[in-house]
Amino acid sequence: xxxxxxxxxxxxxxxxxxxxxxxxxxxxxxxxxxxxxxxxxxxxxxxxxxxxxxxxxxxxxxxxxxxxxxxxxxxxxxxxxxxxxxxxxxxxxxxxxxxxxxxxxxxxxxxxxxxxxxxxxxxxxxxxxxxxxxxxxxxxxxxxxxxxxxxxxxxxxxxxxxxxxxxxxxxxxxxxxxxxxxxxxxxxxxxxxxxxxxxxxxxxxxxxxxxxxxxxxxxxxxxxxxxxxxxxxxxxxxxxxxxxxxxxxxxxxxxxxxxxxxxxxxxxxxxxxxxxxxxxxxxxxxxxxxxxxxxxxxxxxxxxxxxxxxxxxxxxxxxxxxxxxxxxxxxxxxx
Amino acid sequence: xxxxxxxxxxxxxxxxxxxxxxxxxxxxxxxxxxxxxxxxxxxxxxxxxxxxxxxxxxxxxxxxxxxxxxxxxxxxxxxxxxxxxxxxxxxxxxxxxxxxxxxxxxxxxxxxxxxxxxxxxxxxxxxxxxxxxxxxxxxxxxxxxxxxxxxxxxxxxxxxxxxxxxxxxxxxxxxxxxxxxxxxxxxxxxxxxxxxxxxxxxxxxxxxxxxxxxxxxxxxxxxxxxxxxxxxxxxxxxxxxxxxxxxxxxxxxxxxxxxxxxxxxxxxxxxxxxxxxxxxxxxxxxxxxxxxxxxxx
Amino acid sequence: xxxxxxxxxxxxxxxxxxxxxxxxxxxxxxxxxxxxxxxxxxxxxxxxxxxxxxxxxxxxxxxxxxxxxxxxxxxxxxxxxxxxxxxxxxxxxxxxxxxxxxxxxxxxxxxxxxxxxxxxxxxxxxxxxxxxxxxxxxxxxxxxxxxxxxxxxxxxxxxxxxxxxxxxxxxxxxxxxxxxxxxxxxxxxxxxxxxxxxxxxxxxxxxxxxxxxxxxxxxxxxxxxxxxxxxxxxxxxxxxxxxxxxxxxxxxxxxxxxxxxxxxxxxxxxxxxxxxxxxxxxxxxxx
Numbered sequence: 053x054x055x056x057x058x059x060x061x062x063x064x065x066x067x068x069x070x071x072x073x074x075x076x077x078x079x080x081x082x083x084x085x086x087x088x089x090x091x092x093x094x095x096x097x098x099x100x101x102x103x104x105x106x107x108x109x110x111x112x113x114x115x116x117x118x119x120x121x122x123x124x125x126x127x128x129x130x131x132x133x134x135x136x137x138x139x140x141x142x143x144x145x146x147x148x149x150x151x152x153x154x155x156x157x158x159x160x161x162x163x164x165x166x167x168x169x170x171x172x173x174x175x176x177x178x179x180x181x182x183x184x185x186x187x188x189x190x191x192x193x194x195x196x197x198x199x200x201x202x203x204x205x206x207x208x209x210x211x212x213x214x215x216x217x218x219x220x221x222x223x224x225x226x227x228x229x230x231x232x233x234x235x236x237x238x239x240x241x242x243x244x245x246x247x248x249x250x251x252x253x254x255x256x257x258x259x260x261x262x263x264x265x266x267x268x269x270x271x272x273x274x275x276x277x278x279x280x281x282x283x284x285x286x287x288x289x290x291x292x293x294x295x296x297x298x299x300x301x302x303x304x305x306x307x308x309x310x311x312x313x314x315x316x317x318x319x320x321x322x323x324x325x326x327x328x329x330x331x332x333x334x335x336x337x338x339x340x341x342x343x344x345x346x347x348x349x350x351x352x353x354x355x356x357x358x359x360x361x362x363x364x365x366x367x368x369x370x371x372x373x374x375x376x377x378x379x380x381x382x383x384x385x386x387x
Numbered sequence: 388x389x390x391x392x393x394x395x396x397x398x399x400x401x402x403x404x405x406x407x408x409x410x411x412x413x414x415x416x417x418x419x420x421x422x423x424x425x426x427x428x429x430x431x432x433x434x435x436x437x438x439x440x441x442x443x444x445x446x447x448x449x450x451x452x453x454x455x456x457x458x459x460x461x462x463x464x465x466x467x468x469x470x471x472x473x474x475x476x477x478x479x480x481x482x483x484x485x486x487x488x489x490x491x492x493x494x495x496x497x498x499x500x501x502x503x504x505x506x507x508x509x510x511x512x513x514x515x516x517x518x519x520x521x522x523x524x525x526x527x528x529x530x531x532x533x534x535x536x537x538x539x540x541x542x543x544x545x546x547x548x549x550x551x552x553x554x555x556x557x558x559x560x561x562x563x564x565x566x567x568x569x570x571x572x573x574x575x576x577x578x579x580x581x582x583x584x585x586x587x588x589x590x591x592x593x594x595x596x597x598x599x600x601x602x603x604x605x606x607x608x609x610x611x612x613x614x615x616x617x618x619x620x621x622x623x624x625x626x627x628x629x630x631x632x633x634x635x636x637x638x639x640x641x642x643x644x645x646x647x648x649x650x651x652x653x654x655x656x657x658x659x660x661x662x663x664x665x666x667x668x669x670x671x672x673x674x675x676x677x678x679x680x681x682x683x684x
Numbered sequence: 685x686x687x688x689x690x691x692x693x694x695x696x697x698x699x700x701x702x703x704x705x706x707x708x709x710x711x712x713x714x715x716x717x718x719x720x721x722x723x724x725x726x727x728x729x730x731x732x733x734x735x736x737x738x739x740x741x742x743x744x745x746x747x748x749x750x751x752x753x754x755x756x757x758x759x760x761x762x763x764x765x766x767x768x769x770x771x772x773x774x775x776x777x778x779x780x781x782x783x784x785x786x787x788x789x790x791x792x793x794x795x796x797x798x799x800x801x802x803x804x805x806x807x808x809x810x811x812x813x814x815x816x817x818x819x820x821x822x823x824x825x826x827x828x829x830x831x832x833x834x835x836x837x838x839x840x841x842x843x844x845x846x847x848x849x850x851x852x853x854x855x856x857x858x859x860x861x862x863x864x865x866x867x868x869x870x871x872x873x874x875x876x877x878x879x880x881x882x883x884x885x886x887x888x889x890x891x892x893x894x895x896x897x898x899x900x901x902x903x904x905x906x907x908x909x910x911x912x913x914x915x916x917x918x919x920x921x922x923x924x925x926x927x928x929x930x931x932x933x934x935x936x937x938x939x940x941x942x943x944x945x946x947x948x949x950x951x952x953x954x955x956x957x958x959x960x961x962x963x964x965x966x967x968x969x970x971x
Binding site for chain 1: 443444445448470474477478481482484491493494495500503504508552
């Protein structure tokens with residue numbers, strides 16, 4: 053039964069990813085502008101163009117091109133970037149750590165901030181504080197990450213310049229790490245200069261991405277907490293002498309977190325989607341920034357690779373959320 | 388605590404009110420001697436559960452004590468700060484809840500749910516808390532305590548869970564236990580055993596019990612004293628024997644008459660007469676008028 | 685039992701009304717500014733004056749009385765550009781939201797009512813669409829179909845239709861179970877007629893609420909595309925292109941970023957608050 057569910061899930065995931073591949077492949081092919089002519093110096097001959105077109109396979113029919121590309125993808129070969137002249141998988145995997153670090157940092161901030169506001173709101177339920185928090189989270193929720201980014205650029209980049217507003221790390225730092233996870237590897241190696249530099253570059257874009265999600269978590273979790281706080285076992289905990297805060301944290305939070313989690317998973321994929329423009333805004337050297345450059349430069353193999361990677365990331369996250377949901381709920385764990 | 392000869396519980400002229408001023412308890416007074424079981428009876432809406440909630444400081448949001456005193460082991464609860472009050476109540480009292488299915492946290496194992504209050508509120512060592520828990524689980528006839536302590540609530544039956552809740556209530560050796568209709572949600576067969584367990588443990592430990600129920604049959608089995616309530620008012624307060632043998636108030640008589648007896652199949656069911664209910668409501672109205680005059684001199 | 689969550693109703697009612705009126709007030713201001721832009725704008729939004737470049741707004745020393753909110757790097761009046769920008773913002777939001785709404789709701793109604801293969805195909809399409817990062821999708825689409833306002837609107841409709849399709853599909857499925865749909869069918873109504881006369885009116889409130897939300901989203905998407913220089917020509921006065929320019933000149937003339945940002949902020953907040961308010965107004969359960 054369980055195996056069948058997993059199998060069906062994997063199959064639909066594969067169909068979705070295939071659909072994404074078809075859509076992105078078709079889109080970039082119908083785009084006007086010849087990518088080959090953009091690569092060559094102005095004086096290039098017809099033969100040069102033909103040779104290069106053949107090299108990238110653009111002379112073949114569209115279905116044929118698609119078969120070649122998808123065949124390569126299955127074997128782990130995503131083609132070669134036209135503008136950067138490097139294998140797409142190398143380029144993409146080189147940038148992925150930056151985007152993952154940013155997204156995870158944003159998720160952590162959203163969970164911490166949203167959780168904190170939810171707990172305070174539940175603690176102060178039926179008071180003016182709760183009404184005030186509701187209005188604030190409602191407003192924060194409706195402002196998208198792009199606008200938060202601009203607001204932060206203005207506030208902490210210009211009016212009170214305490215954080216850097218562009219880049220991922222201070223370029224003067226000497227980083228000879230084995231991975232591109234600067235922040236995590238810096239933590240492991242104890243390179244605090246790298247850690248603090250990446251952190252101060254990451255903080256504003258991460259906050260921009262985190263705020264709408266934090267507000268959503270705050271609203272939903274508080275609602276769930278309030279429901280749980282009417283349950284008999286929380287009353288019993290109060291009689292046993294636990295303070296309201298301790299009742300919320302020890303008895304209510306895990307129960308209330310379960311229904312919140314399902315939503316956070318979907319929203320986290322939206323958050324990752326938001327990195328594209330936020331990275332652009334902060335000149336953060338991640339996947340999204342590279343993707344926009346690739347679109348502007350008509351770098352077809354690179355666009356295809358990045359879009360496919362994002363899609364794969366989204367589906368994997370949804371799968372992980374379902375798994376952790378099962379793990380956190382004892383009733384589902386055994387049955 | 389500050390008076391060795393104090394009553395376990397002394398409630399004087401307690402009034403509990405909704406935000407709109409409607410009274411749920413009207414000048415309720417009652418007391419509980421150490422080791423005594425007092426039943427609080429009445430139909431639903433009589434305010435019998437509200438008394439226990441007021442004593443334990445768990446009145447629902449918006450409902451508050453507007454007048455009156457509650458003395459727990461001689462300590463005036465109203466005079467304490469909320470934090471001290473919470474501690475005082477936890478040190479001396481416990482609750483056996485109505486519905487065992489919702490009274491245990493579904494995502495936590497049974498063990499810590501019993502031992503946590505002992506270690507974190509009563510300051511016991513882990514070993515002592517665990518030993519005491521095992522002792523009490525054995526006392527409520529749970530045969531494999533280690534397996535139960537490692538279980539989640541959904542893995543146990545309703546009767547099992549209520550026995551666990553009884554063990555948890557008695558574990559810190561409280562002076563007062565509020566039992567809020569502890570058998571209502573259970574099968575008839577399980578009811579008897581639960582009732583017997585509460586009585587046995589209460590007699591062994593000398594704990595005073597406020598036993599909230601709507602069932603006169605249960606009253607006869609467990610209590611020494613009875614408080615009969617209607618509409619938040621005390622209608623009659625007497626030793627159990629007197630209540631059954633010589634009930635003073637017409638409403639008490641009606642309640643006893645309405646209780647099914649073992650030969651209920653022959654006797655017709657006799658509900659409380661509507662005329663009597665109307666009379667009681669008139670009394671409450673008069674009482675409320677006096678109360679509002681008293682409130683605005 | 686006693687209602688444990690007693691709450692004073694009259695006060696909440698007032699706050700809710702305010703939540704409808706304040707957004708409407710801002711949107712009305714925008715509409716007036718857009719319609720009468722030539723009257724209100726003190727300058728030509730495109731007129732450059734290199735003698736008066738990067739003038740600060742009125743509350744800072746060195747400002748010129750004629751340029752209330754200062755000028756940008758080419759000496760163009762910020763206030764005038766913002767007022768003309770309201771035209772483009774409103775145009776994009778209304779046209780894009782309605783295109784998106786009509787496209788998405790139609791697919792949602794079909795999937796929810798006809799079910800079967802219709803539903804399977806549309807739901808699969810929604811899944812595929814949701815696996816795209818929306819901003820990258822928009823950038824890619826505009827790169828494919830060319831820059832310009834029409835492309836921006838087209839791109840928004842082509843990407844965000846899933847928002848309508850998902851909600852309307854779910855609601856249609858609920859409505860299709862209702863007795864009145866059966867009785868209409870038994871009465872001899874054709875499927876298409878039933879869909880339009882019985883189901884559509886019942887899901888219309890949700891569509892209207894979503895439209896308000898979508899208008900706010902459309903304004904943002906236009907700004908994002910302007911920001912990556914893919915909307916209309918950067919000379920044209922859109923809030924997005926002003927923001928893009930302000931981001932570049934942030935250390936010299938932060939007001940070029942600040943004022944359009946405030947306008948964008950209030951507009952998005954208004955549309956989304958309006959959407960939420962309408963949703964609650966229409967929902968008989970919440971009312």
